[in-house]
Amino acid sequence: MEVIRAGKMGFCFGVREAVELSEALYIKEKNKRIFMLGMLVHNEHVIEDLRKKGIEILEEETVLKNEDDLAEGDIVIIRAHGTIKKIYDRLSEKKVEIHDAACSFVTGIRNTLVEMENKGYDTIFIGDKEHPEVKGIISFGKRVSIFGNLNELKDSGIDRNGRYAVLTQTTLNKNNFEKIREYIYNNFPNAEIFNKICGATFVRQKAAEKLAGEVDLVLVIGGKKSSNTRKLYDISKGINPKTYLVHEPEDIGADWFAGIKKVGITAGASTPEEIIIKIENKLRGIIDV
Numbered sequence: 096m097e098v099i100r101a102g103k104m105g106f107c108f109g110v111r112e113a114v115e116l117s118e119a120l121y122i123k124e125k126n127k128r129i130f131m132l133g134m135l136v137h138n139e140h141v142i143e144d145l146r147k148k149g150i151e152i153l154e155e156e157t158v159l160k161n162e163d164d165l166a167e168g169d170i171v172i173i174r175a176h177g178t179i180k181k182i183y184d185r186l187s188e189k190k191v192e193i194h195d196a197a198c199s200f201v202t203g204i205r206n207t208l209v210e211m212e213n214k215g216y217d218t219i220f221i222g223d224k225e226h227p228e229v230k231g232i233i234s235f236g237k238r239v240s241i242f243g244n245l246n247e248l249k250d251s252g253i254d255r256n257g258r259y260a261v262l263t264q265t266t267l268n269k270n271n272f273e274k275i276r277e278y279i280y281n282n283f284p285n286a287e288i289f290n291k292i293c294g295a296t297f298v299r300q301k302a303a304e305k306l307a308g309e310v311d312l313v314l315v316i317g318g319k320k321s322s323n324t325r326k327l328y329d330i331s332k333g334i335n336p337k338t339y340l341v342h343e344p345e346d347i348g349a350d351w352f353a354g355i356k357k358v359g360i361t362a363g364a365s366t367p368e369e370i371i372i373k374i375e376n377k378l379r380g381i382i383d384v
C-alpha cells in the first residue's frame with residue numbers, strides 16, 4: 096500500500112508566519128505575559144502547543160467588554176485573520192505591545208480600503224460578512240457596502256455611478272472573481288477593482304481534487320473549526336466517496352483500509368507538519384500490520 100501526499104497541502108504562508116512570530120516571542124520575551132487574540136490559527140494542536148508554552152487565549156469579547164486584566168507591557172498577538180479596529184484601539188489604549196500576525200494578504204486589503212476611502216472612494220466588499228477576516232477588514236472602513244456574492248450585488252440597487260473601490264475576501268474563488276470583475280467593468284463606470292485573492296486555498300483545493308481521483312482513499316487532516324479543511328473534505332468527498340476527515344491519529348479507523356492500495360493525504364492551511372507526520376506514521380503502522 097502506498098501513501099501519497101497532495102502536491103500542495105498544510106501550512107500556508109500567513110499561518111506559518113503567525114506561528115513563527117508567536118514562537119519567537121515566547122523565546123525572546125520570557126518575562127512578559129503573552130496572549131493570542133482568539134485562536135491564532137484554526138488548528139487545536141497549534142493552539143494547545145502555544146498554550147503549553149504559556150501563551151494564553153484572550154477572547155475578543157473579553158477585550159470589547161473591558162473584562163480583561165491586560166496591563167501595560169503585556170504582549171498581545173493578533174491572529175492570522177486579523178481583527179476589528181475597535182480591538183486594535185482598545186489594545187493601544189491599554190498600552191499593551193501589539194504584535195500583528197494578521198496575514199499580509201489581509202492587511203493588504205485593509206490598507207487599500209483605507210487608502211481608497213481617503214481618496215474619496217466608497218467600498219464595495221464581496222465576501223462572507225460573518226467571517227472574522229471580513230469583519231476585521233470592513234471595520235476599518237466608514238463607507239462600506241458588503242455583499243455575500245455577485246447576485247446580492249446585482250439585486251442591491253446600489254448607485255452605479257458612484258466612485259467605488261471593489262475589494263473581496265482573500266479566499267474568493269478565482270472564477271467568481273472574474274465574473275465580478277466583468278460585471279463591475281460593464282456596469283460601474285467609476286469603480287476600481289482590486290484583485291487581492293490569496294492563492295493558498297485555491298492551490299490546495301486543486302491539488303486535493305487531483306489527488307482524490309488518483310487514490311483509493313483520502314484522509315483530509317485538519318482542525319474541526321477550519322473552514323478551508325472542510326472545503327478540502329467536500330471537494331475530495333465529491334470525487335472519492337472514501338474520504339475521511341481526521342484531526343489526529345486516533346481518529347483513523349483501522350477497518351477503513353481493507354482492499355485499499357493507495358491512500359492519499361491532504362491537509363488544511365493551518366494543519367502543522369508534525370500532525371501530518373504522526374498520521375503518516377500511524378498509517379504506515381496500520382498498513383504494515
Ligand code: F3S
Nearest residue numbers: 107109198200265293
Ligand atoms: Fe493568508 Fe492566504 Fe493563509 S490569506 S492566512 S496566506 S490562506
